[in-house]
Amino acid sequence: MTRRDAGTLAGLVLLLVGVVILATALGTANVPPLRAMRILWDVLTGNEGDYPAWQRTVLVWVRLPRVLTAALVGGGLALTGAVMQAIFRNPMAEPGIIGVSAGAAFGAVTALYLGATTFSMLLAPTGAFIGALGCTFVVYVLASSGRGRLSVTTLLLSGVAVGSIVSALTSFVLALSLRQWEVGRQMLSWLMGDFEGRSWGHVALVFPLTLVGSVWLALHGRELNLLLTGEESALSLGIDVPALRRNLIVWASLVTAAAVSAVGAIGFVGLIVPHLLRLVMGPDNRRLLPAAFLGGAAFLVVADMVCRLASLSDLRPGVVTSLVGGPFFLYLLIRSRRTWAATV
Amino acid sequence: MAFLELNDVWFEVNGKAIVREVSLSPPPGSFLALIGPNGSGKTTVLRLLAGLLSPTRGTASLEGRDMRQWSRREIARRVAVVPQDTHLDFAFTVRDIVAMGRHAHLGRFQPEGAHDRAVIDQAMAQTDILDLRARLVTELSGGERQRVLIARSLATEAPTILLDEPTASLDVAHALETYELCRRLAREGKTIVMAVHDLNAAARYADRVAVMQGGRCVAQGRPEEVMNERLLAEVFGVQVEMYRSRGGWMSFVFHLGPVATEVAEYPR
Amino acid sequence: MTQLLTSLGLVVLTLGLSALAGKYGFAWQKAALSMPRHSDNTAAQRPSRIISTEYNVNEILMDMVAPERILALSQDADNPGLCNILDRTAQIPGRVASNPIRIEQILALEPDVVFVGAACPAETVSLLELGGVRVVRINRGYTISEIQENIRLIGNAVGEPARAEALIAEMNHQLAAIRRIVVGAPAPRALYIGSGYGYTAGIGTYTDELLEAAGARNAAREAGIREWGKITIETVIEMDPDVIFVPDTGGRAHGAVGTRLVIPPKPLEHDPVWQDVRAVRSGRVVTLPPSLLFCNSHYSTWAAWAMAQALHPERFQQNQQKLP
Numbered sequence: 001m002t003r004r005d006a007g008t009l010a011g012l013v014l015l016l017v018g019v020v021i022l023a024t025a026l027g028t029a030n031v032p033p034l035r036a037m038r039i040l041w042d043v044l045t046g047n048e049g050d051y052p053a054w055q056r057t058v059l060v061w062v063r064l065p066r067v068l069t070a071a072l073v074g075g076g077l078a079l080t081g082a083v084m085q086a087i088f089r090n091p092m093a094e095p096g097i098i099g100v101s102a103g104a105a106f107g108a109v110t111a112l113y114l115g116a117t118t119f120s121m122l123l124a125p126t127g128a129f130i131g132a133l134g135c136t137f138v139v140y141v142l143a144s145s146g147r148g149r150l151s152v153t154t155l156l157l158s159g160v161a162v163g164s165i166v167s168a169l170t171s172f173v174l175a176l177s178l179r180q181w182e183v184g185r186q187m188l189s190w191l192m193g194d195f196e197g198r199s200w201g202h203v204a205l206v207f208p209l210t211l212v213g214s215v216w217l218a219l220h221g222r223e224l225n226l227l228l229t230g231e232e233s234a235l236s237l238g239i240d241v242p243a244l245r246r247n248l249i250v251w252a253s254l255v256t257a258a259a260v261s262a263v264g265a266i267g268f269v270g271l272i273v274p275h276l277l278r279l280v281m282g283p284d285n286r287r288l289l290p291a292a293f294l295g296g297a298a299f300l301v302v303a304d305m306v307c308r309l310a311s312l313s314d315l316r317p318g319v320v321t322s323l324v325g326g327p328f329f330l331y332l333l334i335r336s337r338r339t340w341a342a343t344v
Numbered sequence: 345m346a347f348l349e350l351n352d353v354w355f356e357v358n359g360k361a362i363v364r365e366v367s368l369s370p371p372p373g374s375f376l377a378l379i380g381p382n383g384s385g386k387t388t389v390l391r392l393l394a395g396l397l398s399p400t401r402g403t404a405s406l407e408g409r410d411m412r413q414w415s416r417r418e419i420a421r422r423v424a425v426v427p428q429d430t431h432l433d434f435a436f437t438v439r440d441i442v443a444m445g446r447h448a449h450l451g452r453f454q455p456e457g458a459h460d461r462a463v464i465d466q467a468m469a470q471t472d473i474l475d476l477r478a479r480l481v482t483e484l485s486g487g488e489r490q491r492v493l494i495a496r497s498l499a500t501e502a503p504t505i506l507l508d509e510p511t512a513s514l515d516v517a518h519a520l521e522t523y524e525l526c527r528r529l530a531r532e533g534k535t536i537v538m539a540v541h542d543l544n545a546a547a548r549y550a551d552r553v554a555v556m557q558g559g560r561c562v563a564q565g566r567p568e569e570v571m572n573e574r575l576l577a578e579v580f581g582v583q584v585e586m587y588r589s590r591g592g593w594m595s596f597v598f599h600l601g602p603v604a605t606e607v608a609e610y611p612r
Numbered sequence: 613m614t615q616l617l618t619s620l621g622l623v624v625l626t627l628g629l630s631a632l633a634g635k636y637g638f639a640w641q642k643a644a645l646s647m648p649r650h651s652d653n654t655a656a657q658r659p660s661r662i663i664s665t666e667y668n669v670n671e672i673l674m675d676m677v678a679p680e681r682i683l684a685l686s687q688d689a690d691n692p693g694l695c696n697i698l699d700r701t702a703q704i705p706g707r708v709a710s711n712p713i714r715i716e717q718i719l720a721l722e723p724d725v726v727f728v729g730a731a732c733p734a735e736t737v738s739l740l741e742l743g744g745v746r747v748v749r750i751n752r753g754y755t756i757s758e759i760q761e762n763i764r765l766i767g768n769a770v771g772e773p774a775r776a777e778a779l780i781a782e783m784n785h786q787l788a789a790i791r792r793i794v795v796g797a798p799a800p801r802a803l804y805i806g807s808g809y810g811y812t813a814g815i816g817t818y819t820d821e822l823l824e825a826a827g828a829r830n831a832a833r834e835a836g837i838r839e840w841g842k843i844t845i846e847t848v849i850e851m852d853p854d855v856i857f858v859p860d861t862g863g864r865a866h867g868a869v870g871t872r873l874v875i876p877p878k879p880l881e882h883d884p885v886w887q888d889v890r891a892v893r894s895g896r897v898v899t900l901p902p903s904l905l906f907c908n909s910h911y912s913t914w915a916a917w918a919m920a921q922a923l924h925p926e927r928f929q930q931n932q933q934k935l936p
Contacts, residue, residue, distance in 0.1 A: 028716040054719050057743045062715050089433065121734035122634060181840075182730035182752055189712060189733070196712045197735030199742070204637025208629040212622070219452070226444055228434050232396055233427060237500070238420030238448030247619055254623065258630065283434040314711060 005287050008280060012294035016071065019298045023067045023305040024059065031055050040064070061199065069198040069206060070304040070317075071297040073259040074269055076210040078296020079289055080252040081270025082277075083217050086224040086285055087248055088152050095256040095270040098159035098249065099135035102166040104260040107131020109173045109187045124190065125205060128261035135166055136253045140246075150242060152231075193266035193318040195304045206262045213255035214293055220248065221286030228283065266318045269296050272325035279333070299325070347372050347535060348393055348423065348504055353402035355388055362388045364559040365402075370537050370552070372503070375530040377546035377567075378539040380556030381580050386539040387428070389556065390506050393537060394425045420448035424497035426490075428508040432481045438492050439477040442467055445499030467498035470525065486513035494522070504535040511542065523549040547571050547594040555579055567594065638738075658771035659724035659746070665710045666729040667694045668759075668908035669750050670701065672766050673727070675910070676775050679703055683721050686710040693859075693902040696911045712736075719743040725769055753908045754839065756783070756821045763910060779910050786913040787825045790920050794827030797924045800854035802828035803843075803891070806905075812843045818912055819905065826920035828855065849888050855923060856891040859902035898922040 024040065025033035035051060039059050077095055084093040096102065111127030143158035144150040170191075177183040223244055226234045234241050256270075273296040274288065281287050303320040348370055355363040363385045370376040370393075378386045391397045392404050395411040404411040406422060424445070432441070445467070446460045456464075468474045471491040481489060490510055497505050507526070511519035519542070526536045527549050540546045546553055547567045555563040555570060557579045563570045571594060573584045583599040660681045664673050667688035674682070674697055684706025688694045695701055708717055710729070713736050718726055723745055728737060730751045737747050748769045753759040760780045767776020802823050804813045813819030813830070814837030823830045831851040837843055886892045904915035921928045 028714050028720070031720075052722070054722055054743060058716050058719050061742050062719065062739055121638060121738055124734075125634075185711065185731040186733060189731075194712060194733075197715060197733055197739050199638075199735060199739050200640075201634060201638030202735070205630060205634035208626055208633055212626045212629075216622075222447065222450075225436070225440070226447055228436075229432065229441070229444065230427075230429075232391075232425075235396055235416060236394055236420060236423070236425035236427075237444055237496075238417040240416045243616075250619070250623060254626070283436060284440060308714075308716070314709075 005281055009287070009291055009294070012291055012298070016294050016298045016301075019301045019305075020067055020071060023070075023301050024063050026305060027058070027063050027308055031058065065200045065203045066195050066198045066304065067301055069202050069262060070195055070300045072203065072206045072210045073263050073266070074273075074300025074303075075293035075297035076206075076214060076255045076259040077266065077270040078273035078292040078299070079214050079217060080256045081296075082274035082285065082288055082292045083224065083248055083252045084270070085274055086228055087245060087252075088156060089228060089230075090156075091275065092271070094267070095252065096163075096260070096265075096267075098155060098253070099139040099163045099166065100132045100253050100256045101260060101265050101267075102163040102170070103135025104128040104132035104257060105191055105265055106135070106166045106170045106173070108190050108261070108264070109170050112183060112187050112190065113173050113177050121201070125202075125261040128190075129257050131166075132257035132260060133253060135162060136249070136257075138162055140249065150245070152245075190264040192316040193264040195263055195307065195317055198263060202262050206258050209254050209258035213251045213258075214289075216251050217248070217255070218289040218293070220244070221284070221289050224248075224285040224289075225283075228285075263317075266300070266321060268318070268321040268325050269300055272321070272329050273299055276325075276329060347407060348537075349403075349405045350389070350392060350399075351403045351405065353392060353399040353404060355385075355392060355397060356400040362559055363392065363399075366556075366559075366561045368393070368554060368561060368564070370504070370535050372535050373530060373533045374551040375527055375536045375538070375549060376552045376554060377550035378537065378554050378556060379541075379543060379546050384556040384579075385559040386556050387508055388559075389561075390425070390508050390537065390539055394423055394506050395419045396425070417448050420500060420502070422502050423504045423506065424500045424502035426493045426497050426505065426507040426510055428510075428512060432489060435480045435482050437477065438473060438479055438481060438484070439464065439468070441481055441492050442473075442477075442495045442499050445496040448500060463501060464499050467495040470498055471495040472521070487515065487518045490514060490522070491518070494525070498529075503533070504537070505529070507536070507538040509539050509541060511540070511545070519545070543571070543576070544595045547596070571596075659769075661722065661724040662770060663706070663708060663718055663721060663723045663726045665708055665713050665718075665727060665732070666750060666752075667691070667710075668753055668762065669727045669729075669766060670695060671697060671907060671909040671911055672763055672779070673770070674700055674704075675779060676763075676766060676772050677770050681770070682706075683723050684708045684718075694906055696901075696903045696907055696909075696914075715739050715743070719745070727766065727769070754817055756787075756818045756912075759783075759818060759908060759910065759912070783910050783913050787916060790825055790916050791827075793927050794920055794924045797827055797927060799827050799829045800923055801831050801834075801851065802855045802857060802919070802923060803831040803848065803851065803853035804857045804905075805843075806840065806859065811840050812837060814838050814841050818908070819915075822912065822916040822919060823857075826916045826923055828919070828923050845885055848886075852890050854891055854894075855896045855898060856889070857898050857900055857905075857919060857922075859905050860899040896922075 025036040035055070036059055039051065039056055043056070043060055080095040081093070084095055084097055085091060087093070088097070105128075107130050108124050108128035110131070111124045139155070139158045139162045142162065143155045174184060174187055177187060223239055226237050226239050227241070227244070231241055274292045277288060277291045277295050281291055299321070300317065303317045303324065306320050307315045307317050350366055350368040353363060353366050354361055366385075366389060368389065378389060380386050388397065392399055395404065395406070395414065398404070398412060406414055406419065411419070442464050443456065446456065446464065449460070450456070465474070468477060471494050473488065473491050473495055476484065476488060476492075481492060484492065490513060494507070494510065511522050514522060523545050526538060530536045530551065550567055552565065553567045553570045554561050555575065562579065563575060573586050576596065577584045580598070583601065585597045585599070587595050587597065589595050661683050662673065662677065662681055663684045664670050664682070665686045667686055670685045670689045673685075679700070682704050685701055685704055685708070687707050687710060689701040689704070689707065690698070692698060706721065708714070711731065713728060713732055715736060718740060725746045725748060726740055727748050727750050730749065732749065737749070740747050748765065750762050750765060751758065753762045760783065763776050763779050764773070767773045804819050804823065806812065812832040814832040816839045820830045820833055831848070831853040832843060835843060835847050835851055881892055881897050891897055900915055900918050904912060904918070
């Protein structure tokens with residue numbers, strides 16, 4: 001690892017920490033930022049301060065877990081996006097490409113339609129999770145059912161086909177619920193991604209899978225590099241490509257499913273962040289994967305902060321990620337001389 | 345016990361036989377050239393030798409055991425492949441690409457050691473790309489990329505190297521350097537199997553030649569024995585004239601259509 | 613093989629860990645802050661810091677308690693299309709977002725009771741309760757009995773059950789009065805077309821009940837439409853209503869029926885397809901204030917007055933009933 005890359009990684013860590021602190025300090029409620037810092041410090045050191053109880057509640061129970069959820073989700077999505085781009089050797093690949101997002105949407109929407117809200121808070125995320133994994137499973141089984149070896153193109157097409165069917169079913173359920181507009185509103189809220197109300201329970205839900213999955217994936221950086229040179233090339237260099245691909249897809253799907261079921265469908269993070277970092281750090285996945293995690297986490301925390309601070313207007317994190325990520329990426333691409341792909 | 349062996353191997357796709365009844369066992373420490381027209385199955389034979397394809401009939405074996413019983417890692421340590429397509433989409437540096445050859449020798453958490461670095465450097469020196477080590481592969485010419493891939497195969501320290509028309513995009517000088525390098529490697533004990541278009545090079549540099557036609561291996565042996573005008577004319581479907589160069593090795597001239605069939609010595 | 617098993621084992625382990633973490637995570641945070649902030653009974657029984665996040669609750673609340681007890685209303689309290697008492701809601705300065713509900717914003721006001729709607733996600737309710745707030749979920753109220761049930765629920769929540777019963781009684785009184793006026797008159801066929809893409813009020817909506825009370829036959833009911841379903845233009849022509857009620861959208865289009873688009877948008881009366889309908893031909897397309905039609909509160913009975921007057925004008929010439 002060159003000194004420059006080590007510096008970039010360290011910078012990203014600092015950025016993430018800074019952004020998390022900033023996002024916790026600012027918010028809709030009128031808590032002065034310095035007071036917020038003091039409250040957090042008191043919580044850590046176990047002191048009782050002389051500020052209103054609601055401020056402490058807001059910071060510790062509302063804001064901090066929301067920021068941490070955003071960080072975990074953003075990191076997980078960005079890292080799995082990089083992994084998907086390596087598996088498919090395609091710059092347009094993103095985490096939901098083999099049906100995770102479509103399946104999660106269907107699962108969540110169905111759970112909401114069946115009245116999940118009234119029963120338990122866990123039902124919608126669980127429905128989304130089952131839907132995500134079920135859809136991915138179907139995609140994978142369909143793609144590998146032929147006699148030939150599983151090729152990434154088949155996987156991609158299978159993902160598109162199954163994803164389309166599942167999306168159509170999701171629209172159908174959505175249309176069914178339009179008669180009761182309230183449920184429809186909840187579904188739309190989920191489909192657009194929402195950080196409102198994410199608490200420590202959500203952090204606990206997302207943390208194990210994101211941690212284990214991300215570590216596992218990041219440790220396979222070298223293998224991902226070899227995958228990038230082509231399937232036969234990787235085989236001849238000693239990689240059991242089918243097994244590796246299967247494992248990568250399993251873990252990437254798990255991490256993505258965990259992220260999406262906690263907060264809904266947030267696009268663009270898995271697509272843009274790896275690209276941005278690749279322009280800076282190069283394609284070596286051993287460095288890119290950890291950097292993608294850090295960058296994605298910071299990105300989504302900032303996006304959530306923007307949503308929160310835009311008071312009384314209905315901004316969603318997905319909108320912010322697209323509006324911010326897209327133009328910035330274009331700018332970098334035009335300016336960059338280190339091209340991503342030499343030939344089309 | 346031959347090192348790499350194809351024994352009566354068939355390879356069929358959708359009922360069509362790409363390779364028929366091919367038996368091949370490149371002797372260790374030799375340079376075997378695979379020649380034949382397009383579609384004769386040269387690339388498929390190479391991929392069967394590399395274990396990238398499984399024979400429909402017959403066996404491909406490595407060190408006496410069926411190829412299918414080996415893990416990919418074990419095969420990678422013994423057989424290296426230099427593909428024909430040098431297309432590298434990603435902006436890795438030359439050294440990164442060459443270093444990939446060490447993968448089969450490194451454990452999951454094991455970083456590169458001193459020995460690995462030495463092997464990588466030596467591989468780059470042998471292929472004369474040391475001065476390119478920090479360049480991005482996407483910025484190299486076709487010939488330079490080819491040398492990078494050869495260096496990668498050297499870095500695997502595999503005793504057998506399979507090359508699929510490595511000189512296709514090289515200029516004359518670099519092509520000759522590649523052949524010279526392969527012959528030198530063969531002398532040092534490596535087994536080289538190369539699919540070539542250039543019959544003159546095959547005649548000059550190879551220790552053994554295998555001629556492929558329609559999926560069959562129609563002749564195997566030393567170039568002197570195998571590469572005669574009549575066989576080449578039949579296999580390639582052209583008129584062939586053989587001459588001796590000043591250095592004494594065979595060289596061929598090809599024509600479409602009838603030509604005087606007397607063999608003429610190259611005028612001294 | 614062993615590699616597959618270890619991978620599988622790792623996956624199952626992590627999944628189990630996640631599920632356990634999630635389950636206990638939610639339970640722990642619930643237990644950790646389970647003490648309600650205002651534990652004295654008076655505040656619980658008669659809250660004085662009330663927030664409403666839904667427009668149908670706004671109006672009911674304003675007529676239920678003194679304005680000093682209301683901290684904030686939803687943003688729709690300033691929307692002339694949804695609120696009938698703009699001059700009074702303007703007296704209450706506080707406003708909160710309703711979609712999505714912003715937890716920090718609400719907690720910062722330190723309320724006793726917060727009314728949320730059916731669309732409020734469970735996570736938000738849980739976090740508000742963690743913040744020591746009593747959360748009452750009020751559904752939108754699609755029928756008159758549902759609206760009255762909502763009034764009762766709100767009354768109980770704010771400690772004014774008597775006032776709630778009074779409002780309900782007033783609603784019933786109004787409807788009975790209307791029924792008395794129009795009794796015996798031949799019931800024309802009426803249809804309600806909402807602003808937007810052919811939605812009408814069928815069986816199980818308060819608009820349908822108001823039309824019936826105002827002495828009309830609801831064409832949508834006769835066509836078997838349930839709730840706020842869509843009606844196709846063919847069905848409309850077949851039903852051939854005598855009167856069509858539409859919300860006053862300021863001269864803009866009243867929405868296309870089915871997939872037929874009106875370009876450029878123009879009101880129903882000028883749409884060529886609708887000319888076949890009797891109501892259009894005889895000029896009986898009646899606009900009503902949208903706030904009366906969409907409010908989902910007790911003010912909707914006022915709409916019945918307007919409907920009855922349009923349906924049975926002859927009954928209203930002699931009895932000059934006060935129209936609120």
